[in-house]
């Protein structure tokens with residue numbers, strides 16, 4: 001049973017040294033506010049600037065771990081380019097720039113896509129987002145269809161093995177592989193410039209809980225953004241308070257250099 005997380009304001013970041021830290025951040029609901037459609041989000045300029053400063057003071061040990069494709073993150077963070085684990089760990093770009101992706105059965109993937117697309121087309125307001133190795137059925141504009149979406153995903157998976165279903169905030173994700181955000185975090189931690197540092201991870205959704213457990217295993221620092229049961233050590237109210245805290249972390253790391 002996880003203990004109640006402490007308020008993030010009780011984490012004294014003046015005691016943290018940038019050369020000892022590896023910072024991993026979820027994107028949606030953590031850096032960016034959630035929006036009606038996934039393409040409508042943005043990161044405030046002030047936060048982009050804080051990320052730029054963090055990258056510099058951490059000597060590059062700053063990465064995004066997200067459910068989105070890597071290319072989406074590049075678009076939202078431009079001109080900043082960071083190491084990214086995308087699609088909940090199915091694809092990853094290392095600090096050196098090399099990209100890797102988990103193999104997916106394209107025939108099964110195509111069949112699942114067809115089935116879910118026809119369900120989405122028949123129900124206005126639903127959005128099927130297709131990514132590398134995964135697809136996400138968004139029902140933020142049709143919360144009344146939550147149960148129907150879950151049933152449709154179950155039906156669409158009939159006869160198709162090897163897929164994993166994740167329930168997020170107003171979205172059901174179907175992944176064609178078993179890699180998780182925890183696997184992505186562990187993989188980064190085996191590589192430069194992350195290796196040997198204390199990992200820090202902030203996220204807002206159920207899919208971030210795997211990574212919080214990995215952080216606990218590595219004796220790192222975990223932050224839950226927003227409400228909900230969590231294994232994280234600290235909690236903050238929402239994206240605005242987290243972005244504010246991240247800005248003050250960047251200030252304190254700059255001062256430490």
Ligand SMILES: [Mg+2]
Pocket residue numbers: 026027028029030203204205
């Ligand atoms: Mg999130």
